[in-house]
Amino acid sequence: MRGTVWENYPNRLVVDVGGIGYEVMVPLTSIDRLHPVEGMPIDLRVYHHQRENGQTLYGFATDEERDVFVLLIDRVSGIGPAIAMAILSGMAAGRFKACVAHAEIAELSRIKGLGKKTAERIVLELKDKVGVAETWKEVEAGAVLPAAADAELALVALGYKQVDARKAVKKILESQPGATTEELVRGALRSMA
Known part of the structure; x- marks a missing residue:
């Protein structure tokens, strides 16, 4: 408009x-x-x-703010426009997506009108939709290695939760800093089994 x-x-x-x-x-x-x-x-x-x-x-x-608003009201049960607006008034859209992707319930719960149970439901219902985009933003910013991002997303595609996949990949990287995507996936699968 x-x-x-x-x-x-x-x-x-x-x-x-x-x-x-x-x-x-x-x-x-x-x-x-x-x-x-x-x-x-x-x-x-x-x-x-x-x-x-x-x-x-x-x-x-921004388009990002509108997209987060629509995602909230369309994909999270019990979230209507009033709560979605409260969320966007309390936190920038990019920060909200990062909180969802990293399951930062405590920070989400600080938003006025958003309790712990609602924050947990938001994370549960949105983390797979928001997490992939956040991972690639982190790669572009240099915060995550491309091999680690590829391994994390491969594990998500295999049905693992993104939070668990990220922890497993991070643990492998601590002992093998130069690991390839394939080595990260294999190591993470072994540790998650």
């Missing part, structure tokens, strides 16, 4: 698009990134949510 900011409130904006004002709910992380001011041109990634009793527009500064 491209338009001009008509009104600016803490968690929502009214955006003028061709003379029509659209109310858009926006997480605090997006507000912080955009710094909207009345009269300013704005470009939002929008999700249109329809219910029996109404429609709501949710706007985000």
